[in-house]
Amino acid sequence: MNQKFNLKNLAPHILAVVVFIIINVVMYWPLFLENKTLNQNDILQGAGANQEIIEHREATGEEALWTNGMFSGMPAYLINVQWSGELTKHIRKVISFGLPSPANHTFVAMLAFYILLLVFRVNPYLAIAGGFAYGLNTFFLISVEAGHIWKVAAISYMPLVLAGIVLTFRKKYLLGFVLTALAMALEISSNHYQITYYLLFIVLIFGVFKLIDAIKNKTLPEFGKTIGILIIAVLLGIGANIGKIWTAYEYGKYSIRGQAVLSSNTQSTGGLDRDYAFAWSNGIWEPLTFLIPNFYGGASQEEVSMNSKLAEGLRKQGAGSGQIRSFVKSVPTYWGDQPFTSGPYYLGAIAIFLFVLGILVVKGPVKWWLVIASVLGIVLSWGDNFEAFNYFMFDYFPGYNKFRSVSMTVTIPFLCMPLLGFIGLQKLIDEDWNKTKKSLFYAAGVVAGLCLIFIAGSFMMRFRGTVDPQLGDQAWLVDLIRDQRASMMRGDAFRSLIFVVLAAAVIYFMGENKIKKYTAILLIAGLILVDYIPVAKRYLNDENFKRDVKGSFFAKSQADERILQDDGHYRVLNLNNPFNEARTSYYHSSIGGYHGAKMRRYQDLIEYHLQSEINELIEGLRAGNTDFSDFDVINMLNTKYIKFGAEAGQVIVNQAALGNAWFVRNLQKVNTPDEAIEALGNIDTENTAVINSSEFTVAENSFMDGTIELDSYAPNQLEYSSKNADKGLAVFSEVYYPKGWKAYIDGKEVEILQVNYVLRALEIPAGEHEVVFKFEPQAYYIGNKIMMGSSIVLILLLLGSLFYSVKKSKVV
Structure with a gap:
């Protein structure tokens, strides 16, 4: 015979749970008794990085899976995905x-x-x-x-x-x-x-x-x-x-x-x-x-x-x-x-x-x-x-x-x-x-x-x-x-x-x-x-x-208020430690951010071009120069606002930002990534794009101009309308990522090109067209289904083992 289920045997385990709860109340008593929260830097930075994703979830009920909040765009997998x-x-x-x-x-x-x-x-x-x-x-x-x-x-x-x-x-x-x-x-x-x-x-x-x-x-x-x-x-x-x-x-x-x-x-x-x-x-x-x-x-x-x-x-x-x-x-x-x-x-x-x-x-x-x-x-x-x-x-x-x-x-x-x-x-x-x-x-x-x-x-x-x-x-x-x-x-x-x-x-x-x-x-x-x-x-x-740690940290400044008067899709450069803070990302799409696994190519871009351009920009501002037309990399990222403080007067509008998309006239072909990132420092990004021809094939070297506008923005879907008299090459101020992004012209899927080392581009035929980018990573959709099935099996096994253990403890 097996022994009967005995509450006495559970006594030390119940005591353990109770004691552990008491100790945690003692350790974190302001959390329980004073309605305070821990002032945790990484949590706050994470909240900044998460915000666009959370807002999209609350507004649509779907997962963004991508965010423009940090580093001009990156997958949300390691940030906040449910x-x-x-x-x-x-x-x-x-x-x-x-x-x-x-x-x-x-x-x-x-x-x-x-x-x-x-x-x-x-x-x-x-x-x-x-x-x-x-x-x-x-x-x-x-x-x-x-x-x-x-x-x-x-x-x-x-x-x-x-x-x-x-x-x-x-x-x-x-x-x-x-x-x-x-x-x-x-x-x-x-x-x-x-x-x-x-x-x-x-x-x-x-x-x-x-x-x-x-x-x-x-x-x-x-x-x-x-x-x-x-x-x-x-x-x-x-x-x-x-x-x-x-x-x-x-x-x-x-x-x-x-x-x-x-x-x-x-x-x-x-x-x-x-x-x-x-x-x-x-x-x-x-x-x-x-x-x-x-x-x-x-x-x-x-x-x-x-x-x-x-x-x-x-x-x-x-x-x-x-x-x-x-x-x-x-x-x-x-x-x-x-x-x-x-x-x-x-x-x-x-x-x-x-x-x-x-x-x-x-x-x-x-x-x-x-x-x-x-x-x-x-x-x-x-x-x-x-x-x-x-x-x-x-x-x-x-x-x-x-x-x-x-x-x-x-x-x-x-x-x-x-x-x-x-x-x-x-x-x-x-x-x-x-x-x-x-x-x-x-x-x-x-x-x-x-x-x-x-x-x-x-x-x-x-x-x-x-x-x-x-x-x-x-x-x-x-x-x-x-x-x-x-x-x-x-x-x-x-x-x-x-x-x-x-x-x-x-x-x-x-x-x-x-x-x-x-x-x-x-x-x-x-x-x-x-x-x-x-x-x-x-x-x-x-x-x-502290009380209301998040509210205090993300209190909207006058600078934020001024930038937020613009309801378009743009990016912000915070000159105060841009690549080690995500507060900017709470309200704006940022070219900086705070994350331990940013994209490799974007880190290269920071080291080879962005950091030097930012340093040069700061020196120019100190000399009273607000002409940013020479900062080709900053401009190709649609960096419309430069922020260097919390006051409304500490925001500068960058008139040279290239916008969400534009047609280029010239395509400079190179054979390696090294050549691509080097060439990026020597071109006018408004008129010329650099492409690695060993990875992407484009027959033409020159194109006709045209117009392209962003009609609708969501982190995982962007819709544009284009108009061009002849075949053109449109460059988008969006980070290229091959696993999940798909592009459609008038509903037909087309190849996304990688240009300027980190950006996307499309060959667009003559005429008026609807251009759509969608982020639909199969790893998420298929993986989610496997997770569901495995989780159900695991929970059934857990419940079954608990039932078996209780039944075994009774007299048979």
Whole structure:
């Protein structure tokens, strides 16, 4: 007989959910109690990029799939597309209990890690403490604060994927299959393939150990069966997201993450530029922030107390209270290798202590899997500070060169290290105390010893930062800042030492039966919260929450009002950091924007022509010159308005903008993209177009003039009327993209030509014609149907497995 369904068995799981919700209310209480939202830069920039897409959806009920809001036009796949076939979004809402973003992601991270620990047979109450460690580390919460919501969503589902895989290898085939398929569907739906790629490293290392084990035990058929089940589960998870994957893959080939177009680009084999990818690389010693958060001085700029030695030193130099208060709010305390950081990646002193304990008490493949994966993640995060290995990975490991900010590989140890730590603590609890207490002393000694070393070392290290030379010849100020860095390291090293000693003491007294097991677990959980939350609050606190953040950020300026009096289709150039902001895109079509995967050709256009033209334009404006007729690339993008401030008078109408479309008289033919982009700088774009004749065939070299007007504009459909006495070549100020755009003249499909390196053109016969462009990517329409079917199968399997589990738990 099977046991009856027992509510008592659910008690720890219900408690876990309740406790995780409470902790999230504490962490994000302004979100719940004050009607505030997080002031997240990436979210705000994303809102600017999304706006045209959202407005089109609300007005028509259909997806735009393309937007002119940024970079003169690009696919909307990686910006904001809703998929009717994505039924897993309803599952996301259910498992996050309807919590608002970003609290929902922190909750799911805690719950998923809790489930993973249960799979490894960790006591449920101890697993709750593990959930705290995974969801409250600063790597996760700093990402939340920055608005990297897709990233934190992907991180939150990683433990569920591992839980499903482990269950399947334990011959829990039904549960393992369903959980793996569901978790993979949720993981991929987060739309952050870089994190999913790093999860693959963890899974591959796990799989290697399982293969070795199967060879040793001669169980290869069973191994093959398990792999087959997992492959089907993963394929089902992929199927539930195939449209997202397909469109992202398709667009990726044309983005800066795809193959270079120009031979002068060193990344001719595809992928990102190496310097760009490794720009954010951890220093060799930077992982010590896992243990001591202020080892490298915290964030690039930290607020320091008015009672600090730095403030006292400023007073002695004669600085007034106002000057001191202003300076201590943003002191350049960071002295590591990264160009900028929002804060340290703090894994937790107790988690590090437990990780070392796990290394000592856990035996077999599980230990080595998690240790190797952790080390790999750390080594990869070093980037160009460990060239020998990381350049090899970048150049030869499939897909690795598609991703930037390699410091993000700390995702791997931030999952694997606490996992081994809590498995180790559970093993210590389960085994003979007399045999394991030495391991406790060794682990505590190693980690506490490290803290003591850096407390002592803080009096001897130099704490030189890359920003120090920028302070000029003020040696006394540099010395004060370096003393502050030393004090910050020393303070946090001592702080971590205390937590290690306290956690070790609790475990020791539990082993000696001086404290009951569940009291000890409660104390460990409490210590983790007291350790994590204050450090997290340094970077995610009440000051990060504001009322009506979006409304304030996108408040319509007088400059916007003036431009919006024009109800036509045009583009705007914001001279204030145009290629790293998307606020302009909220109200206008922009030639700039904010996105990590802009089109490769458009990036080339920025580097070869746009940036130099913008610099020249600015210099001209400073000299009082408002004649923009020489800026051929800016003009061919229909840049009708130049904006350099928020006032109405800080907008200039560009009378030289070429409009939405125009007929050219001459066609200059070249044979390579290199020749095309070079020729673009030497032509009059109003009268001449450049075409790569090795890719597009046009018989004529000269054409008759004509007129063409835009009659109707939508992001995914443009309608023109043309009139020309003879055959003509019309150039459109729209970005060329071959996967989805179709052109029709009087209802008949015609070939779209690529001219001027990035724009579209059509050969138009003599007469009066209706010209229409439609964006109808098959990857979206077909992919959406496959997603719908796969999602239905997945949901049916989930419901079926739940029904089977409940039925099995009853008396038969």
